[in-house]
Amino acid sequence: METTEQSQIVESTQVKTIRNYYQVHASFYQATRWSFLFGRKSLLHLLNLPMLSEKTVVEVGCGTGFNLSRLAKFHLNLRLIGVDISPEMLRIASKRLESYSRRVLFLEKSYEPGNWKLPGKPDVILFSYCLTMINPGWEDALQRAYDDLEEGGMIAVVDFQDSPYTFFQRWMGHNHVRMNNHLLPVLKKHFTPIQLEVHQAYGGLWSYFMFVGRK
Numbered sequence: 068m069e070t071t072e073q074s075q076i077v078e079s080t081q082v083k084t085i086r087n088y089y090q091v092h093a094s095f096y097q098a099t100r101w102s103f104l105f106g107r108k109s110l111l112h113l114l115n116l117p118m119l120s121e122k123t124v125v126e127v128g129c130g131t132g133f134n135l136s137r138l139a140k141f142h143l144n145l146r147l148i149g150v151d152i153s154p155e156m157l158r159i160a161s162k163r164l165e166s167y168s169r170r171v172l173f174l175e176k177s178y179e180p181g182n183w184k185l186p187g188k189p190d191v192i193l194f195s196y197c198l199t200m201i202n203p204g205w206e207d208a209l210q211r212a213y214d215d216l217e218e219g220g221m222i223a224v225v226d227f228q229d230s231p232y233t234f235f236q237r238w239m240g241h242n243h244v245r246m247n248n249h250l251l252p253v254l255k256k257h258f259t260p261i262q263l264e265v266h267q268a269y270g271g272l273w274s275y276f277m278f279v280g281r282k
């Protein structure tokens with residue numbers, strides 16, 4: 068069996084970089100991200116889950132639990148799994164969802180093809196402003212989502228799409244975000260689109276998209 072020490076050695080640079088980033092950012096994440104992570108509530112509407120649905124939803128890169136807490140509150144029978152690499156973000160999420168702990172599971176894992184499995188096949192896999200931070204590895208994460216879902220399962224993604232301004236792309240790059248229209252073509256290739264919206268933020272400084280697709 069692999070020891071913790073050995074798994075730390077094989078941990079990717081992406082994981083280390085992002086974990087360190089959120090070690091600093093976790094404490095002010097909720098106070099700041101509402102001003103630019105647009106479309107998260109809308110994506111959950113587009114997903115259109117029935118209120119009494121008994122399905123399982125996995126959020127990859129669940130962060131501080133913004134989406135999971137809404138799903139837990141408005142969908143009384145959903146089973147929820149939050150996957151994230153940052154212990155600081157997960158600590159905030161699990162406190163936030165304390166009253167729903169009976170049906171919420173948090174996993175401190177990197178979402179990539181590998182040696183850990185989800186407990187069963189989820190009905191929905193959600194990525195909310197996570198895929199643009201998995202560089203490299205976003206294609207592998209999408210491949211894993213495809214493999215983890217049942218036939219007919221759904222993927223829901225909200226994320227940055229693009230910016231016409233190089234300075235802005237560069238600034239986002241400093242914050243480990245890649246935004247150059249790389250996600251949508253691949254999502255459309257692997258999943259049948261059910262919902263797709265692209266919106267502008269701050270008069271066109273950047274665009275973001277919401278995608279719901281079926282395997």
Ligand SMILES: C[S@@+](CC[C@H](N)C(=O)[O-])C[C@H]1O[C@@H](n2cnc3c(N)ncnc32)[C@H](O)[C@@H]1O
Pocket residue numbers: 082085086089100104107127128129130131132133134150151152153156176177178179194195196197200201
């Ligand atoms: C911008 S935050 C989004 C958090 C949350 N989904 C939201 O909408 O507020 C991105 C999250 O993805 C997580 N993340 C980045 N790479 C990951 C990976 N390879 N596997 C799992 N989570 C990852 C980060 O730790 C972080 O919590």
